[in-house]
Amino acid sequence: KQEVTQIPAALSVPEGENLVLNCSFTDSAIYNLQWFRQDPGKGLTSLLLIQSSQREQTSGRLNASLDKSSGRSTLYIAASQPGDSATYLCAVLTQGGSEKLVFGKGTKLTVNP
Amino acid sequence: NAGVTQTPKFRILKIGQSMTLQCTQDMNHNYMYWYRQDPGMGLKLIYYSVGAGITDKGEVPNGYNVSRSTTEDFPLRLELAAPSQTSVYFCASSYWLAGGILYNEQFFGPGTRLTVL
Secondary structure, three states: OOOEEEEOOEEEEEOOOOEEEEEEEOOOOEEEEEEEEEOOOOOEEEEEEEEOOOOEEEEOOEEEEEEOOOOEEEEEEOOOOHHHOEEEEEEEEEOOOOOOEEEOOOEEEEEEO | OOOEEEEOOEEEEOOOOOEEEEEEEOOOOOEEEEEEEEOOOEEEEEEEEEEOOEEEEOOOOOOEEEOOOOOOEOOEEEOOOOHHHOEEEEEEEEOOOOOOOOOOOOEEOOOEEEEEO
């Protein structure tokens, strides 16, 4: 059974700092990995999708990497801003006939002005 | 292009009541999903559908029912509401192209906050 873990559960940084959020998964047989952002009381916004054949994806100040063999992904946020404060969720789509995303519990990020 | 829309946004039910949570997507996605999110527990899949007329159970289906009569709509039915069903419910959709390049980027609706008292 696929399990997704995100460390740390919460992170507080000063504005302008570069930071890394971590995601690990137990079953490396995945189709893709997706990073989401969730603001308090809101839905999930897709940030980046990495296919299993890819090593990284970039969007603006965000860069996500994938090391499928070791079961790890990182989300790098450059020059953090207070508007980046949110919960970041990692989810994997596992092979094996089950078209379902398995989510981590998220990392709550606070960027202080 | 509204994406994924959900109604209602908030609802309070009494124990034993029933209700339907509505979900509509206008992206012509074949896959649709229902999740629930409980504090500190992450998202759990309730039901999903791979196309009109086809549905399947997820991780936590008990107490819920779904139907998919059209590509656009995927309502979630709660029968005999219980306090354990107090949660935030999210609908999502994606386009799955098997046998070739896979997309399956999931897009989420804004959620329905349900309280059962």
